[in-house]
Amino acid sequence: MIDHSGISTSDFDAAKAFYSAALAPLGSSYLFTVPAEHTGGVAVGGFGQDRPQFWINQGPAQVPPLHFAFTAQSRAQVDAFHEAALAAGGTCNGPPGLRPHYHADYYGAFVLDMDGNNIEAVCHAPA
Template sequence: MISHVCVGVNEFDRAFAFYSPIMAALGHELKFCESEHWAGWKPKDQPRPLFVVNRPYDGHAAQAGNGQMVGLLAASRQAVDDAYHSALANGGTCEGAPGLRPQYHPDYYGAYFRDPEGNKICVCCHEPE
């Protein structure tokens, strides 16, 4: 259903340094990186979906949207924990610590954070422990 998701950033190098360890914790590999402009990660065994960080093409400043969030799928609860802790260690801010969210479904385990530019990210696992 999803081909790619783009998250607009103003400071590409900072965003690349922030997202690289998160993508590694989730088992994703770098598909491309064009210096100072954009980079994209993908699952190791599939060509898509892509998670892309990029400077806006129109040249205007990137802005985080109110009510917008990107949800990244994790294969395990440990991967959720690892991605979340990596985010906080690299300048992210907590929007909800890792844990079960049974209001979504009994096995929903997620964490929420904002990147250094204010973009809201969720990392979640839907599998039982």
């Protein structure tokens, strides 16, 4: 349903490093920087697998912070996302595990990025 989305970040370079590390276990990477002449000089870049689907741009952080859930193909990817995001400076907002109050096979992990956004990896496949 959603083709792409994005957030503003108070520190573009720090967010680029954080999301590069956190999204790598899910098979995503930093793919594209929008040329400054198209953004009025604002840093803008996108992450994805085959095309940018999650964008960051330099600017004030959203108030209130946002929540993004990224698809993981396995529970091991959820675990690796959580570990990588914490190592890259994120704050734990819910360790990897089942969330049966959402759905019986909902396995997710949550981290806060440097701007307080709730970033999640989730796998819906049964164990």
